[in-house]
Amino acid sequence: xxxxxxxxxxxxxxxxxxxxxxxxxxxxxxxxxxxxxxxxxxxxxxxxxxxxxxxxxxxxxxxxxxxxxxxxxxxxxxxxxxxxxxxxxxxxxxxxxxxxxxxxxxxxxxxxxxxxxxxxxxxxxxxxxxxxxxxxxxxxxxxxxxxxxxxxxxxxxxxxxxxxxxxxxxxxxxxxxxxxxxxxxxxxxxxxxxxxxxxxxxxxxxxxxxxxxxxxxxxxxxxxxxxxxxxxxxxxxxxxxxxxxxxxxxxxxxxxxxxxxxxxxxxxxxxxxxxxxxxxxxxxxxxxxxxxxxxxxxxxxxxxxxxxxxxxxxxxxxxxxxxxx
Amino acid sequence: xxxxxxxxxxxxxxxxxxxxxxxxxxxxxxxxxxxxxxxxxxxxxxxxxxxxxxxxxxxxxxxxxxxxxxxxxxxxxxxxxxxxxxxxxxxxxxxxxxxxxxxxxxxxxxxxxxxxxxxxxxxxxxxxxxxxxxxxxxxxxxxxxxxxxxxxxxxxxxxxxxxxxxxxxxxxxxxxxxxxxxxxxxxxxxxxxxxxxxxxxxxxxxxxxxxxxxxxxxxxxxxxxxxxxxxxxxxxxxxxxxxxxxxxxxxxxxxxxxxxxxxxxxxxxxxxxxxxxxxxxxxxxxxxxxxx
Numbered sequence: 001x002x003x004x005x006x007x008x009x010x011x012x013x014x015x016x017x018x019x020x021x022x023x024x025x026x027x028x029x030x031x032x033x034x035x036x037x038x039x040x041x042x043x044x045x046x047x048x049x050x051x052x053x054x055x056x057x058x059x060x061x062x063x064x065x066x067x068x069x070x071x072x073x074x075x076x077x078x079x080x081x082x083x084x085x086x087x088x089x090x091x092x093x094x095x096x097x098x099x100x101x102x103x104x105x106x107x108x109x110x111x112x113x114x115x116x117x118x119x120x121x122x123x124x125x126x127x128x129x130x131x132x133x134x135x136x137x138x139x140x141x142x143x144x145x146x147x148x149x150x151x152x153x154x155x156x157x158x159x160x161x162x163x164x165x166x167x168x169x170x171x172x173x174x175x176x177x178x179x180x181x182x183x184x185x186x187x188x189x190x191x192x193x194x195x196x197x198x199x200x201x202x203x204x205x206x207x208x209x210x211x212x213x214x215x216x217x218x219x220x221x222x223x224x225x226x227x228x229x230x231x232x233x234x235x236x237x238x239x240x241x242x243x244x245x246x247x248x249x250x251x252x253x254x255x256x257x258x259x260x261x262x263x264x265x266x267x268x269x270x271x272x273x274x275x276x277x278x279x280x281x282x283x284x285x286x287x288x289x290x291x292x293x294x295x296x297x298x299x300x301x302x303x304x305x306x307x308x309x310x311x312x313x314x315x316x317x318x319x320x321x322x323x324x325x
Numbered sequence: 326x327x328x329x330x331x332x333x334x335x336x337x338x339x340x341x342x343x344x345x346x347x348x349x350x351x352x353x354x355x356x357x358x359x360x361x362x363x364x365x366x367x368x369x370x371x372x373x374x375x376x377x378x379x380x381x382x383x384x385x386x387x388x389x390x391x392x393x394x395x396x397x398x399x400x401x402x403x404x405x406x407x408x409x410x411x412x413x414x415x416x417x418x419x420x421x422x423x424x425x426x427x428x429x430x431x432x433x434x435x436x437x438x439x440x441x442x443x444x445x446x447x448x449x450x451x452x453x454x455x456x457x458x459x460x461x462x463x464x465x466x467x468x469x470x471x472x473x474x475x476x477x478x479x480x481x482x483x484x485x486x487x488x489x490x491x492x493x494x495x496x497x498x499x500x501x502x503x504x505x506x507x508x509x510x511x512x513x514x515x516x517x518x519x520x521x522x523x524x525x526x527x528x529x530x531x532x533x534x535x536x537x538x539x540x541x542x543x544x545x546x547x548x549x550x551x552x553x554x555x556x557x558x559x560x561x562x563x564x565x566x567x568x569x570x571x572x573x574x575x576x577x578x579x580x581x582x583x584x585x586x587x588x589x590x591x592x593x594x595x596x597x598x599x600x601x602x603x604x605x606x607x608x609x610x611x612x613x614x615x616x617x
Binding site for chain 2 (some may be wrong): 073074075090091166167170171174205206210211212213214215216217219220227229233236237240248249250253254255256257258260261265266267269273276277287288291292295296297298299305307308309312313315316317319320321322323325
């Protein structure tokens with residue numbers, strides 16, 4: 001049998017009761033833990049041996065129900081899946097345990113997840129299909145078609161990505177990575193009849209995929225490797241390929257790269273802003289542009305650098321483009 | 326030590342709105358005896374936006390860029406986090422998917438190129454740390470930055486997603502990155518710790534979601550100010566543009582006047598190596614570098 005390794009760890013534990021407390025506080029526990037323990041074991045030990053009033057959610061203990069998600073030193077984790085020794089390797093022996101969203105805390109590590117479920121409902125996370133209720137044969141999905149879901153159906157709705165998304169933290173209308181992954185999961189399903197409707201939902205300004213800041217926090221946070229940002233990119237692609245992309249600053253910002261690369265190889269930064277914003281919209285950037293110009297940060301159109309062998313780039317854009325706007 | 330040679334993919338920003346980045350990169354390389362061969366043939370990486378529009382096209386163009394590093398038989402170094410992400414992502418996808426690689430190569434053959442997968446792609450920050458070595462660097466420091474509290478700002482696309490960055494960028498943990506902190510220490514400076522150091526600056530949503538972008542920028546600068554930083558340092562020119570140029574909008578968005586000088590990673594190293602402000606292009610900053 002392997003030798004049991006142990007280590008002393010200081011835990012700072014977030015405590016708050018929204019019915020009685022004005023502000024949250026932290027309790028500190030110094031515990032000896034072993035290499036076999038996960039965070040959930042520590043929460044259980046604190047509750048059973050030290051303070052029975054500690055509240056947290058737990059259920060399957062196998063990383064599949066998604067209920068025990070919390071944050072340790074800012075990293076979203078499943079308490080039942082994250083080994084303490086792994087966390088010590090990243091953060092050292094002082095670990096701060098908090099709910100996924102401190103501002104949504106109800107009692108200790110339990111949060112009000114209503115916004116998460118509302119966003120999910122918004123993208124219609126279910127199959128819309130006119131099927132025979134008493135079929136004589138199975139509704140088969142070919143392996144190649146199942147592959148198109150790209151593991152989006154592995155999502156366990158734990159909220160780790162949702163509550164790690166900085167865009168959502170600032171703009172509460174933003175649909176967010178978990179619901180986007182769900183939207184993709186059904187939009188990419190060959191049996192689904194509502195793909196286009198869902199794409200329209202995620203195509204809305206301020207709510208949809210265009211407000212993603214591309215920080216990759218969602219891909220990092222997901223304990224199931226769903227990689228929501230990949231699905232967000234796919235939704236962008238589908239919005240263009242189905243022809244429902246609106247003509248607005250966000251879409252022109254994406255398309256403008258292709259125009260600029262075709263012309264110069266490199267990106268014409270000034271022209272991209274003008275093309276995206278339009279001749280009037282661009283005016284609001286003038287104060288900054290002036291500051292940049294004063295400091296030698298603006299390249300004039302006649303001085304725009306070009307890639308060497310630009311003909312290759314032009315040729316490739318012609319032959320490899322797969323979408324039109 | 327054998328002379329280090331790399332193919333330098335400058336990206337667009339270093340040739341346009343952050344000329345000081347290219348200048349300081351070349352100055353630092355010269356001081357350290359690193360040879361950088363400029364990839365003048367390279368085109369824009371698409372900055373994650375071309376990828377939203379036409380994924381296949383972005384793969385072909387990025388593969389073409391890597392081809393030129395392969396032709397030289399050199400590792401490609403990047404000086405922009407977003408170039409790093411998109412180039413390394415292209416490499417990863419082509420190297421792990423022979424079918425996709427073949428499809429891309431059909432297109433590249435039209436211009437007489439072939440993507441093989443023989444060149445590595447890494448950010449200059451990690452090339453300095455892993456190949457040159459921090460110990461070697463500190464031996465070359467003749468103007469230690471010991472009087473400064475310096476706030477590292479990592480930039481998302483150098484550290485996330487870790488699955489990709491582990492292959493190309495040295496594999497530090499995105500929740501507790503240390504590379505830039507270690508570099509500050511090697512330059513003799515005092516690294517300060519703050520929550521926003523590994524968070525997003527908002528750059529990529531600036532046009533379509535200006536409020537979100539401005540709040541993120543504000544949070545970053547304000548976090549560094551609260552940690553008592555004299556200035557910030559970043560390996561990403563896009564983060565730099567956001568932090569250096571847009572502090573007015575950021576201040577308005579978060580209701581606090583925030584402003585700190587921000588240096589590019591090679592500018593900081595250059596200062597410690599005794600480069601002059603002009604050699605590092607410090608005059609190009611919008612938020613004036615008032616301490617040298």
